[in-house]
């Protein structure tokens with residue numbers, strides 16, 4: 693740990709790739725997902741120039757909503773879009789079943805007008821839209837939820853309840869970039885529980901699990917083996933894990949097409965000032981810049 697802190701101070705990242713670990717309790721009533729997200733949050737910060745408030749919104753959104761990756765089938769992709777009711781804040785998160793994701797917050801210099809980004813957990817009120825892309829389905833499946841003011845950490849709970857009818861709880865670590873999600877399985881999915889036994893409430897289960905996840909949060913454990921063993925030692929069955937990485941698949945051609953459509957409807961002069969020969973555009977997700985010349989639009993277009 694000492695060597696690691698020294699290297700971190702020198703700006704050398706020793707973080708291992710982020711991963712979500714899944715377990716089931718021995719009564720088969722609950723599934724637990726432990727999200728070790730330190731490298732992912734680190735990479736998102738490096739890719740974007742965020743204000744301190746924005747960082748908190750992005751962090752809590754990602755540590756909560758990334759748990760939706762566990763509900764995706766092979767080749768499915770999921771987009772989650774938050775629009776605050778006062779139109780002051782937007783968050784976009786895109787996830788694929790393979791574990792790649794990208795996310796962004798607008799505006800990047802957002803300053804919270806209330807204390808929700810202070811010592812308390814940041815809160816959100818507004819519209820939560822989702823869009824799921826499934827292979828062989830031409831159109832995405834879209835949903836819209838109006839969310840009352842809740843902590844960002846509860847957003848996934850609302851989504852699971854409304855879209856999947858699952859009772860869940862997400863706890864975000866106050867110190868490390870990690871979170872845990874507890875999911876109560878519906879009765880029909882509990883195969884081996886006898887009918888006469890009372891099922892455990894989500895509250896009681898969370899209380900029993902608290903010493904385990906708080907211990908992992910406290911030290912910010914990254915080691916895959918230590919995380920798995922911690923739960924296995926407490927009689928949880930290890931179901932598997934999935935690596936989660938930040939990856940932006942932006943392409944120059946897509947930016948060109950978008951700009952080209954603008955020139956078709958409004959003319960090349962709408963993008964280029966008099967005498968200007970080149971413009972540059974930046975990907976909001978990864979910060980990569982793409983340059984375009986005026987000639988490209990003149991050759992391809994009618995202007």
Ligand SMILES: [Zn+2]
Pocket residue numbers: 940941942975976977978979980
């Ligand atoms: Zn990009």
